[in-house]
Amino acid sequence: MTSPRVVIVGGGFAGIEAARALAKYAETLAPVDIILVDRQNHHCFQPLLYQVATAALSPADIAWPIRSILNRQPNLRVIMAKVTGVDTQARIVHTDELDLPYDYLVLASGVTHAYFGHDEWESVAPGLKQLEDARHIRARFLLAFERAEIADDEALRRKLLTFVIVGGGPTGVEMAGSMAEVAKETLKSDFREIDPRMSRIVLIEAGPRILPALPENLSNYAQRALEKMGVEVLVNTKVTDCDADGVSLGDTRIDASTIVWAAGVVASPAAQWIHAEHDRAGRIMVAPDLSVPGLQNVFVAGDLASVKDQDGKPVPGIAPAAKQMGRYIGRLIAARVAGETDNKPFVYSHAGDLATVGRRAAVVKIGRFELTGFIGWLFWGIAHIYFLIGLRNRFVVAVTWLWSYLTFRRGARLISTGDNNSVVIPEGARRSRVNPRSV
Amino acid sequence: MTSPRVVIVGGGFAGIEAARALAKYAETLAPVDIILVDRQNHHCFQPLLYQVATAALSPADIAWPIRSILNRQPNLRVIMAKVTGVDTQARIVHTDELDLPYDYLVLASGVTHAYFGHDEWESVAPGLKQLEDARHIRARFLLAFERAEIADDEALRRKLLTFVIVGGGPTGVEMAGSMAEVAKETLKSDFREIDPRMSRIVLIEAGPRILPALPENLSNYAQRALEKMGVEVLVNTKVTDCDADGVSLGDTRIDASTIVWAAGVVASPAAQWIHAEHDRAGRIMVAPDLSVPGLQNVFVAGDLASVKDQDGKPVPGIAPAAKQMGRYIGRLIAARVAGETDNKPFVYSHAGDLATVGRRAAVVKIGRFELTGFIGWLFWGIAHIYFLIGLRNRFVVAVTWLWSYLTFRRGARLISTGDNNSVVIPEGARRSRVNPRSV
Structure with missing residues (x-):
């Protein structure tokens, strides 16, 4: 007999956590075969993307190959492919590379920018x-x-x-x-x-x-x-x-x-793949156990899910929320496969909010604690380094930040896009002529 | 009266060294205005490029903004533009952005891959x-x-x-x-x-x-x-x-x-810009003072120059040779501007050859000394870190190498080209179908 197959779409915070939780609980409960599919080969630590955009960090400092993160799990396979649709009747995920049959499906394909029409x-x-x-x-x-x-x-x-x-x-x-x-x-x-x-x-x-x-x-x-x-x-x-x-x-x-x-953001087209009810931003409306109403074996995690917390407020699209959903779903599927039917609903626990404003200034709110200024900034930095994946990344980012702090320099000031035509340069600037003698 | 204008084409080893030497000697001799033009914003440490290609280092670890390297020189201006031609009569370098008149010209635009027809x-x-x-x-x-x-x-x-x-x-x-x-x-x-x-x-x-x-x-x-x-x-x-x-x-x-x-390599089209005599690979034949015969105010440095050493052997296309030529030309132009006419010819001094083969194996030949194995490999690593520009880059590369050595891992395993279509994927691989149940 083959083990039930779980396909996870997306290697962001939600997908990685779902895979980890599922692999862990399946070990003690009942075997599963897990496939995680993503169109990129890497997991990206989105909270620090703006530092790549402003030349403080290199792309590789905040990204890690998905298969390297998950290579300890023998029951897990990572596939780099772009999902093109889902057949919920036949239980198959279609990709541009191959078809992936599933018994359980976890959709965690996230959101992209919205331009409001x-x-x-x-x-x-x-x-x-x-x-x-x-x-x-x-x-x-x-x-x-x-x-x-x-x-x-x-x-x-x-x-x-x-x-x-x-x-x-x-x-x-x-x-x-x-x-x-x-x-x-x-x-x-x-x-x-x-x-x-x-x-x-x-x-x-x-x-x-x-x-x-x-x-x-x-x-x-x-x-x-x-x-x-x-x-x-x-x-x-x-x-x-x-x-x-x-x-x-x-x-x-x-x-x-x-x-x-x-x-603003809009969800990836997952709601259309499975013909599910969604909110205005394309986020899928889910049941209290994060499954899709009418599709008990399909779950939604992370920014793609439209979920309310216990006060009826929407769960925010942040990394801790995505991780909590992923972990909940991984555990739930492992229990289901093992024959357990207890369905405790997902409960979101809000750790806090934080944002850095610049050198020595950040705002942090954790429960009733509020931090600003240098202390808030230190807290922000330590929290982000802690959540980075990989010892090397943590170390290099910490050293790079210390160096930038002391020298005001930035280490990644490269103009390179692979495709220079995609960089829009105002026509006026391209054709301007200066009198070089005027230097 | 304005100072003589020196235009340097190319921000590689030869161009950077020419700019540095010229700026330094000009301080004590006679003022010059220097313009360095490159189509990239960064100087790249080519000897370690293969480590970026094989996911060991990030691009920013071996590259540095040219204007940041040279920002201490007030008499030096860096311009990011692509040179399209040279008018040696009117003494103007044409670029896609603007025209650059010159009194002295240093061509150091290097070489690219040659496919032998x-x-x-x-x-x-x-x-x-x-x-x-x-x-x-x-x-x-x-x-x-x-x-x-x-x-x-x-x-x-x-x-x-x-x-x-x-x-x-x-x-x-x-x-x-x-x-x-x-x-x-x-x-x-x-x-x-x-x-x-x-x-x-x-x-x-x-x-x-x-x-x-x-x-x-x-x-x-x-x-x-x-x-x-x-x-x-x-x-x-x-x-x-x-x-x-x-x-x-x-x-x-x-x-x-x-x-x-x-x-194999072929020179950038500089020989055509100035209608100079060149060898089969497009390298410009230069006089003993690295000037172009017939164009006393135009010099060629680095891989672009076809130069013989004292034994009549061609000077190799390596970083130390490019730096020596750049330094010689910078000093020579500063002396000329100051009215000195002594023209000692360029003499290449070969420091040695080295190449790494892999973990704990490299070959090094410096004068009569030969090193192989672990000692050669250590020597290779220390030499390359020493020649990297910037304290941060040296430190990050050293740490990354130590980490890779200890863990066998590579920190920059990102598949990203900016333009996915440019990655040639065999058609067969794209369309293959596996039976996912066979996992």
């Missing part, structure tokens, strides 16, 4: 979900200074040195703070024709305050800290248009050659 | 000169194992797990040793359907022995060391054809999905 903004305002996105934003960010150095037109130079971040959640706040640090400190001695410290960094939030998940006093602290670093923070401000030359905010216009999108 | 081989047998090349080869190398894991056809699987390196110079030898290490050690526990230790790694050299720049006993040692690691070394063997499915060696055929080209 303006998909045409994507090419000018890239978001930050994968390593490729980070490398792309890093290239655009650094290239803007290179172009500004050789631009001969003052308006063009101002546009090249204006950076707009749309969305005041943790990603937007961390990007804005980090970009300000690069412009004001890291690059300050490297150019001759421009002064990078004159860069304009604008953070735009549609709601009344940045970091809305945190209490108001911490939002205010973060805004003041950003402003002290020279970031312009605009709240209650909606972006009405984005193009290669800047953003429109109703009647106001900001000319900018670099726009980063951190304003 | 078979440019169509480039897409199937990429070479290793830039960071993008290394990232591309890394993706292909790692992807071959991923495809083999899901291939259902034994012949296809064998083809996917066969890696051919063409060219037995230091780059080819180092690539072959490093690939063997990854296949036999790093990946050995990570797959379920394939055993990466069964991979076939073939190093092909047209001449009678690998590492021809070294004495015969060291060549033999290196070949034995490679063979002990499981690398097949074929000498006196010419590649007669390359395609997506393998290489032809006259009547013999090796099916392989991954081919790396380390067999």
